[in-house]
Amino acid sequence: MNRIFYRIFPLIVLAIAVAAVAIYFLLSRLFGDPLEDIARKQAAGPIFLLEQYIDQAPPDEWLVRLNKVREVSGLSLELVPLDTALPALDDARRGALERGNIVLDIGGKSLLRRVDLAGERYVGSEDEVLHVRNLPIDVGLELKMEALRYLVVALCVLVPIALWSRSHWLELLSLSQVADRFGEGRLSVRARTKKASGLYPLSLRMNQMAERIESLLGAHRDLLHSVSHEVRTPIARIEFSLELLRDAAGPDEREARIRLMEDDLRELNGLVNELLQLTRLDQPQAARAQRFSLAETLHDSAARLEHAFAGKRFAQELPEDLGDMAGDRRLVARAIGNLLANGAKYAHREVRLSASSSAPASSAPGGDGDWIEVIVEDDGPGIPADARERIFEPFYRLDRSRDRATGGFGLGLAIARKAVQLHGGTITVADSPLGGAKFILRLPRGMASGARLPETASRN
Numbered sequence: 001m002n003r004i005f006y007r008i009f010p011l012i013v014l015a016i017a018v019a020a021v022a023i024y025f026l027l028s029r030l031f032g033d034p035l036e037d038i039a040r041k042q043a044a045g046p047i048f049l050l051e052q053y054i055d056q057a058p059p060d061e062w063l064v065r066l067n068k069v070r071e072v073s074g075l076s077l078e079l080v081p082l083d084t085a086l087p088a089l090d091d092a093r094r095g096a097l098e099r100g101n102i103v104l105d106i107g108g109k110s111l112l113r114r115v116d117l118a119g120e121r122y123v124g125s126e127d128e129v130l131h132v133r134n135l136p137i138d139v140g141l142e143l144k145m146e147a148l149r150y151l152v153v154a155l156c157v158l159v160p161i162a163l164w165s166r167s168h169w170l171e172l173l174s175l176s177q178v179a180d181r182f183g184e185g186r187l188s189v190r191a192r193t194k195k196a197s198g199l200y201p202l203s204l205r206m207n208q209m210a211e212r213i214e215s216l217l218g219a220h221r222d223l224l225h226s227v228s229h230e231v232r233t234p235i236a237r238i239e240f241s242l243e244l245l246r247d248a249a250g251p252d253e254r255e256a257r258i259r260l261m262e263d264d265l266r267e268l269n270g271l272v273n274e275l276l277q278l279t280r281l282d283q284p285q286a287a288r289a290q291r292f293s294l295a296e297t298l299h300d301s302a303a304r305l306e307h308a309f310a311g312k313r314f315a316q317e318l319p320e321d322l323g324d325m326a327g328d329r330r331l332v333a334r335a336i337g338n339l340l341a342n343g344a345k346y347a348h349r350e351v352r353l354s355a356s357s358s359a360p361a362s363s364a365p366g367g368d369g370d371w372i373e374v375i376v377e378d379d380g381p382g383i384p385a386d387a388r389e390r391i392f393e394p395f396y397r398l399d400r401s402r403d404r405a406t407g408g409f410g411l412g413l414a415i416a417r418k419a420v421q422l423h424g425g426t427i428t429v430a431d432s433p434l435g436g437a438k439f440i441l442r443l444p445r446g447m448a449s450g451a452r453l454p455e456t457a458s459r460n
């Protein structure tokens, strides 16, 4: 059933009826009652007789002519007192009758007209009214024709609306079927609406939403899979150490086993902390907006990692006029800290941290605004072009054996990217002139430049 049409149908019929009545009243007000015009044309013969034959008679012949008309026509002509005729009329008609005009009664098929205004026809003729009945008036046909006209207009409006609403209804049904199937778990279904359709923007949004939900669920499934996999290794090692602990020969061996188990527990703890950090960054309110000095934050992040650079050259090119930025200082520091820690881990000899800021762009809304660029690069093995997107996925590592040795879970870059995205920024990777990887972090300086940080306190 096409519900759109059945909802709109009574509304359109009502609108056309209201339009018909409004048109009638407007025309009556501006040009006089159209029905009266029609009735006057239909009664033109008797009116002609009255005005041109009876009225033109000399006073002594007036009654004779009146009787003659009575005899030859089917009209009924009666004389009634003016006082009797006036009360039955409305104000406008009463005035017209008093002025000596013809007053038509369409429903009664009759007319009223004063005999004369000066009493010249006979004694007291100024107080008498000629009531002519059985006039050949029939406005029924005109009313039927008018109704037919509005009916044709209504049909001409309703037919295209019915066709239009039917196509929309079918498209709505197919969209709701897609939503049903998606709800049942078939996450790959998509709406296929024609570009010309009015529902195309809606189906586009639905498809984008479905795409996002599918990829989010996929990412969650992969994450769960990776987490189980990552957790399994230290648990297996703890189980193994426990077995060995039972058979330990002396206190020294027991102590050594316990230390190994503590290491594994620390690893598990670290993994859980990193995971919590990553999932919290999925919430837009994970960040707290504040104004802070970027140069200071970069210096602090580097200082905190000083021990990691031992034995490696660490160069900084940080202009002091970098200025302030609006955002969550801890999250920005965490992102940069993760990049620096990686640089320190993978560099052979050198890590370089540099930063610059774009000239303030036009302040027009929607403009690019002012951006800050932070670069962390090293002379390590670099990152192959085909892995430059994947390294930001949780638990993705280029070389598992190498990274296991360096103690990474593969979550550092995922956390860094999420923290930067929360600020409306980006992290990309390129080749460094130093020979290794070059991480380019772009951050909008202010909230207006695209950061989506609400003024709420961070929970972590």
Ligand code: ADP
Pocket (backbone or CB within 6 Å): 338, 342, 343, 346, 347, 378, 380, 381, 382, 383, 391, 396, 397, 398, 399, 403, 407, 408, 409, 410, 411, 412, 413, 414, 436, 437
């Ligand atoms: P991890 O904690 O294992 O370092 P990350 O998410 O920080 O995890 O990095 C993901 C992977 O990206 C790393 O395992 C490593 O293979 C690669 N990677 C990250 N930074 C660098 C770098 N500076 N040079 C070379 N490879 C890197």
